[in-house]
Amino acid sequence: MKDSTGKVLNPLQQRIVGALQVDGRATWRKIATVLGEPERTIARYGNELLTSGQLTVAAIRNQQGSVVSTFSCLPGAARLTVESLAQREDTTYSYLTTGIADVVTEVHYDGDVADILTLQLPATPGISQYATYPVLKYFKTIRGWRAGVLTAAEEAAMLGPYGADRTSWTPNPELGPQDLQIIDILKKDGRATVESIARQVGISETSASRRLETLLSTSQATVRTLVEPRLMGLPIEAQLWVETSPHLIDELGTKLSALPQVRYAAALAGDYQLLIDLTLPTQIDLYRFLTAPMWGEGQTRIRTAMVVRARKRGGRLFEIG
Numbered sequence: 001m002k003d004s005t006g007k008v009l010n011p012l013q014q015r016i017v018g019a020l021q022v023d024g025r026a027t028w029r030k031i032a033t034v035l036g037e038p039e040r041t042i043a044r045y046g047n048e049l050l051t052s053g054q055l056t057v058a059a060i061r062n063q064q065g066s067v068v069s070t071f072s073c074l075p076g077a078a079r080l081t082v083e084s085l086a087q088r089e090d091t092t093y094s095y096l097t098t099g100i101a102d103v104v105t106e107v108h109y110d111g112d113v114a115d116i117l118t119l120q121l122p123a124t125p126g127i128s129q130y131a132t133y134p135v136l137k138y139f140k141t142i143r144g145w146r147a148g149v150l151t152a153a154e155e156a157a158m159l160g161p162y163g164a165d166r167t168s169w170t171p172n173p174e175l176g177p178q179d180l181q182i183i184d185i186l187k188k189d190g191r192a193t194v195e196s197i198a199r200q201v202g203i204s205e206t207s208a209s210r211r212l213e214t215l216l217s218t219s220q221a222t223v224r225t226l227v228e229p230r231l232m233g234l235p236i237e238a239q240l241w242v243e244t245s246p247h248l249i250d251e252l253g254t255k256l257s258a259l260p261q262v263r264y265a266a267a268l269a270g271d272y273q274l275l276i277d278l279t280l281p282t283q284i285d286l287y288r289f290l291t292a293p294m295w296g297e298g299q300t301r302i303r304t305a306m307v308v309r310a311r312k313r314g315g316r317l318f319e320i321g
Contacts, residue, residue, distance in 0.1 A: 007230075007231060008230070008231060008232075008233050009049075009054070009231045009232065011149075012035075012037065012041075012045060013045055013049060014147065014149045014231075014232055014233070015035055015149050015150060016031060016035070016042060016045055016046050016049065017049070017055055017147065017149070017225065017227050017231075017232065018146065018147050018148075018149035018150040018154075018155075019031045019034060019035060019150065019154070019158050020046075020055070020057060020225040021145065021146055021147065021225045021227075022146070022150070022155055022158035022159055022160070022164070023158050023159065023160030024057040024190050024191065024223040024224060024225045025057070025160065025190065025191055025223055026158060026160060028042045028043040028046055030158070031046070031158070034154050034157045034158050035154065050191075054227065054228075054231060055225070055226070055227050056190075056225075056226045056227075056314075056316050057189070057190035057191045057223060057224070057225050057226070058186070058187055058188070058189070058190045058223070058224060058226060058314060058315065058316050059183060059186030059187050059190045059221040059222060059223045059224070060092060060108075060187070060221065060222055060224060060314060060315045061108075061183050061187070061220065061221050062108075062166075062169045062171055062219050062220060062221065062222055063108040063109055063110045063171055064109065064110045064111065064171050064173075065108070065109055065110075065113060065134070065135070066092075066106055066107060066108045066109070066134075066135040067106070067107050067109070067113065067116075067117070067132050067133065067134045067135060068104065068105070068106050068107075068132070068133045068135060068266070068268065068275060069104070069105050069106075069107065069121055069130055069131065069132045069133070070100075070101035070103070070104050070130060070131050070133075071085075071101060071102060071103040071104075071105075071124065071127045071129075071130045072100065072101060072102055072127065072128050072129045072130070073102040073103060073126050073127055073128060074126055074127070074128050077125070077126030077127070078096055078102040078103055078126070079096070079320075080125050080126040081102065081103045081124055081125060081126040081127055082094050082095070082096050082103045082105075082309075082311045083311060084124050084125050084126070085103065085105040085124060085311075085312075086105075086311040086312040086317055088107070090107050090108055090109055090116070091105050091106060091107055091108075091312060091315075092106045092107075092108055092312070092313075092314060092315050093105065093106050093310065093312050093313050093314070094310070094311045094312040095239070095307045095308075095309070095310050095311070096307070096308040096309045096310075096311070096320070097239060097305040097306065097307055097308060098305050098306040098308060099303065099304070099305040099306075100303075100305075101131075101305065103127075104239060104305070105312075106135075107121075110171065110173060117132055131270070131271075132270075133268040133269060133270040133271075133272065133275070134268065134269045134270070135266045135267070135268060136266075136267045136268060136269055137167070137168075137253070137266065137267040138167040138168065138265070138266050138267075139167060139253040139254060139256065139257035139265035139266065139267070140165060140167065140256075140257035140262060140263070140264055140265040141165060141166070141167060141222075141224075141264060142224055142226075142263055142264055142313070142314055143164075143165045143166065143222055143223075143224045144164055144165030144167075144257075145262075145263040145264070146260060147227075147229075147232040147234065148260050149232070161217070162216050162217060162219075162222075162223075166219045166222055169218075169219035169220075169222075170218075170219075171220065172218070172220055175220060178201050178203060178211065179211055179214075179215060179220070181200070181201050182197055182201060182208070182211055182212060182215060183215060183220070183221045185197055185200055185201070186221055186223065187315065190223040190224070190225075194208050194209045194212060197212060224314045226313050226314045226316055228310070228313075228318065229263070229279040232279075233281060234279040234280060234281060235281070236279065236280040236281065236282060236283055236285065236286055236306075237277070237278070237279045237280075237306070237307035237310075238277075238278055238280075238286055238304055238305065238306050238307060239275060239276065239277050239304075239305045239307060240274075240275070240276040240277075240278065240290075240302050240303070240304055241272040241274075241275060241302065241303040241304075241305070242272060242273060242274035242275070242276060242300060242301070242302050243271070243272055243273060243300065243301040243302075243303075244273050244274065244296075244299060244300040244301075245299050245300075246273070248296065248299060248300070249267055249273050249274065250267075252274065252294075252295075252296075252300070253265055253266075253267055253274055255294060256274070256276055256294075259278075261278045261279065261280055261285075261289060262276055262277070262278045263277045263278060263279055264276070264277035265277075272303070277307075286304075290302060290304065
């Protein structure tokens, strides 16, 4: 995907993105109806966004566990490290960040994670040290992020059959070869039609439709709409590493996940209890967020790291220049 630094999508483009954030597989006709625009206009703008790489709709396979890892890099090696991590099949995002960690990534896995943590990640090129934080619970994934460009009524009208966000799932380790092939197709194109899926897998459209419904309804795969936040007028992105009292974790995580500024919220095991990713229009807005009374007095500490560039989001690579 293209980063398109410095550009901001026009209002209608942003509203199309907003509609696809709610339901990435929605037809252009449905989007046109909800937004009150001609279908041909919506289809033209939507296809241009997808073709240009400014917008991607792609699936991710939900797995048994995930771990967030932070890396401090040797001088000048941060881009080598973020690139190496982004190229891994099991990473969902890889960011260049400010602060004590130069690179942050999330790894999804099934089964025993010992080999990944003790052999693979420590061998990442360019690092001087690293730390790992198993994800205990998601309060919000990027599937649930909304850029705030639709009204509440429009969001409700756009809601698809698989809901707004899934923060927990039960992976099926015994998916058949055809199911895995369908997921791979959706990873490349989350809007692939049933006809296209059937043709590529070599099964009937009825079988393809049934398998697709099962995979999505049981959250074996989740379709996400991926866009660089700066294209939506939100150029400031930060990760908040939160230390708080155990009895506040669930309340605070739930409260933060409901805020429109928050794209991602997870409870971690380790020195930090919560990891929050948020996007905002300006640094002043970030300051106001950090100084809001919701954090409580003396019970919560926050380490703030700015996201300098994203090399990978939602399992897809981004150009970072």
